[in-house]
Amino acid sequence: MHKSIKIFLILTHIGLNSLNSNTMSPTGTGEGSQVFLHDAWAQYSLGKNNAVGGGLHYWNGISRLNNQSTLNLMTLDNQRQAWATLGLSDQFARHIGVYAKGSVGKFQYRVSVNNALVNNLQAAAVPTNGGAATYTGQRLLGSKEAGRTYAGYFEYAILESESNFLPYKVGSYLGSKKVFNVGAGFFSHPNGAVIADAAGNLSGENVSVFGLDAFYDVPIGSQGAAFTAYALYQNTDYGKDYRLGTTYETGSMVHLHAGYVLPGKSKTRFQPYVSFDERQIDALNDNASQLGLGVNAFFSGHNSKLTLEYQTLKYATNKSVNTVTLQAMIYL
Numbered sequence: 001m002h003k004s005i006k007i008f009l010i011l012t013h014i015g016l017n018s019l020n021s022n023t024m025s026p027t028g029t030g031e032g033s034q035v036f037l038h039d040a041w042a043q044y045s046l047g048k049n050n051a052v053g054g055g056l057h058y059w060n061g062i063s064r065l066n067n068q069s070t071l072n073l074m075t076l077d078n079q080r081q082a083w084a085t086l087g088l089s090d091q092f093a094r095h096i097g098v099y100a101k102g103s104v105g106k107f108q109y110r111v112s113v114n115n116a117l118v119n120n121l122q123a124a125a126v127p128t129n130g131g132a133a134t135y136t137g138q139r140l141l142g143s144k145e146a147g148r149t150y151a152g153y154f155e156y157a158i159l160e161s162e163s164n165f166l167p168y169k170v171g172s173y174l175g176s177k178k179v180f181n182v183g184a185g186f187f188s189h190p191n192g193a194v195i196a197d198a199a200g201n202l203s204g205e206n207v208s209v210f211g212l213d214a215f216y217d218v219p220i221g222s223q224g225a226a227f228t229a230y231a232l233y234q235n236t237d238y239g240k241d242y243r244l245g246t247t248y249e250t251g252s253m254v255h256l257h258a259g260y261v262l263p264g265k266s267k268t269r270f271q272p273y274v275s276f277d278e279r280q281i282d283a284l285n286d287n288a289s290q291l292g293l294g295v296n297a298f299f300s301g302h303n304s305k306l307t308l309e310y311q312t313l314k315y316a317t318n319k320s321v322n323t324v325t326l327q328a329m330i331y332l
Contacts, residue, residue, distance in 0.1 A: 009053070011166075013039035017092070039094060050102030056091070058167045059099040059110045061151030062185040063211035063232050065255070066093070067110075069168030072302040074228055074259050075275050076294055076309040076327055081253055084209045084236055087121040088135045088248065089149050089189055090114075097149075101164060108164050111152040115143075116189060121244065129200050132283060133193040133239025133250075137204050146191035146204055155183030159218075174261055174269070174301060175219035175226030182214045193239030205239035223263030228273075231256050241283035246315050251280040259296075271296040286316040304330050 023032020041055030065082035097114025137146030158180040191204025213232040259273030275292040294309030
């Protein structure tokens with residue numbers, strides 16, 4: 001039997017983020033009201049399982065969480081530090097560049113070469129003499145010195161293989177697959193960061209992020225129960241003593257989360273879960289830790305669910321910040 005292979009793929013993803021009462025404007029022209037491109041890429045297939053493409057894309061490196069789909073998260077939201085380049089070298093976790101992706105047996109890969117963002121979260125920052133690095137290489141040193149980024153993620157499926165037709169990684173299969181993957185990935189931006197010496201002379205510092213992770217998701221028994229677990233170690237170097245808010249830091253991180261879909265015959269399913277991460281922060285010579293306890297109520301799988309989560313964050317010597325969030329999610 002002859003099976004056809006789709007040679008060309010053109011994908012666009014258009015959306016709106018964070019529209020709320022604070023970002024709305026009287027005439028709908030405010031920044032929060034604007035629809036923009038999330039993804040726009042073209043792809044050419046090289047046989048059945050491999051392809052090359054280019055454009056504004058989400059074929060990222062580092063880890064599964066840096067390639068996470070937002071439609072089937074297990075926790076309330078993605079682990080923020082795992083989206084390690086968002087707003088620093090890319091637009092909302094998307095780079096403009098070229099990529100190659102595919103699989104050989106149970107081994108999958110994705111690699112890319114991209115342009116770095118110029119007007120990033122530190123668009124007005126300049127490093128101080130002898131101070132910490134700023135993520136401003138593309139803007140202050142120019143495209144020739146700091147214009148390219150390189151990324152890759154590689155994983156092996158010990159149980160069932162996952163689809164890599166699209167780049168978005170599933171957070172929880174709710175028992176529909178038996179998956180156990182181990183992976184490793186990287187992100188590199190030569191001269192992406194900038195420091196200034198005592199005389200004010202600028203020089204570049206290489207930005208590098210490396211991740212090791214494992215994802216386990218299996219059904220349990222015959223009553224619809226399922227178990228999901230994920231572990232990530234990430235080492236991040238944004239340059240000397242880099243820190244931006246409580247989100248980006250030069251240092252390292254261990255993140256863990258696990259959830260259990262309770263058995264039952266009802267269409268409404270419940271999944272309690274726990275998440276924890278510990279971050280080491282070079283600039284502070286201290287740590288940050290975060291704990292999340294939550295439960296998902298699925299009315300129609302990931303298409304219709306409620307999530308209730310309690311989270312506590314202890315950042316270095318600051319007081320703990322505790323939040324309780326109830327989120328409704330519906331998509332067609």
